[in-house]
Amino acid sequence: MSEETQKIAYKAYPLGFCAGVAWSIDNAKRALNDGPVTGLGNLVNNFPVVHSLEARGMTFVEDPVYIPEGARVMISAHGLSESERRLLRDKKTQIIDSTCPLVAKVHERVKRAKEIAVAEGRDWDVLYICKDLEHREPKGVIGEAPDNITPIRTEEDVKDFVPVPGKMYFIDTQTTLNTGKALAWIDRLREKIPDIRIPDLGDVCFATQNRQGALGLVLAREPQVMIAFGSRISSNTSELVKMGKAAGAEVYLVETAEEVQRGMFEGASRVAVTAGASADPMHADKFMRQLSVGGYKIEDLRFGKPEPVNFNIPPRVEDYRNT
Ligand code: SF4
Structure with a gap:
């Protein structure tokens, strides 16, 4: 031919x-062996998988307020904010945490940003590059510090952003962005704030x-x-x-x-x-x-190296650099 x-x-x-999605699905299957489980949000964005877990007895709710007292609850790969976790703890639920460690790492970085700023006695803000604010991952990350996170979602957000003098700025990103676009936006924000702290190895997983x-x-x-x-x-x-x-x-x-x-x-x-x-x-x-x-x-x-099939848990928290 x-x-x-x-x-x-x-x-x-x-x-x-x-690896994160495979790990979450395995966690759900294992947990179902021990009794009913309520998933918070779609465990993973895959309806055939979600339906097969429903067939095995798993139920899903979108909002933690609907979780029954004392239930066994699985947090999805996309994570959950600290305030939502508190709600689950108040309800005395048994939490099975399937947050992807790479999402958990971004949550940890927001907490680390606060620690650094507080230690230096500075007002602070995380510029969080993300997409749909209704998606579970950005919702969870922003929920870590709603008053200190500014979502950056569009070219206009990047162009119109004006830093407040004296404030300490950090950058974090959603894990599933277009890599090239995320790096380009980080560069443009760094031009406006030369001493901005950025994640050492980036957040796009x-x-x-x-x-x-x-x-x-x-x-x-x-x-x-x-x-x-x-x-x-x-x-x-x-x-x-x-x-x-x-x-x-x-x-x-x-x-x-x-x-x-x-x-x-x-x-x-x-x-x-x-x-x-x-x-x-x-x-x-x-x-x-x-x-x-x-x-x-x-x-x-x-493309790339062979991917890991499992993670080190808890996740390693990388520091920020400001170059
Ligand atoms: S953060 Fe990356 S590795 Fe983790 S579940 Fe999402 S896509 Fe998978």
């Missing part, structure tokens, strides 16, 4: 479940960076179509979708292999496949097998 007629499907690797990096390699092959596996409410999947669209691919977001219709990719000689960190990779793999049977050559494009 000539190069021109060879159809190719590019798999952006890694894809699908990150390795899983988000790796999935975006791998997709960047795939998009450089100029696929006509991109199939992204994941949920519409998943923050890191939505960044992958935006990347595909920005590169000019026709992008379809699906949750399962069964949702992929032939018409989505028919006629495309280059197809990209990716999956967000809360998507089960089995769906992408199943679709790749179908493409292979349909005559596509499969190419895996890999």
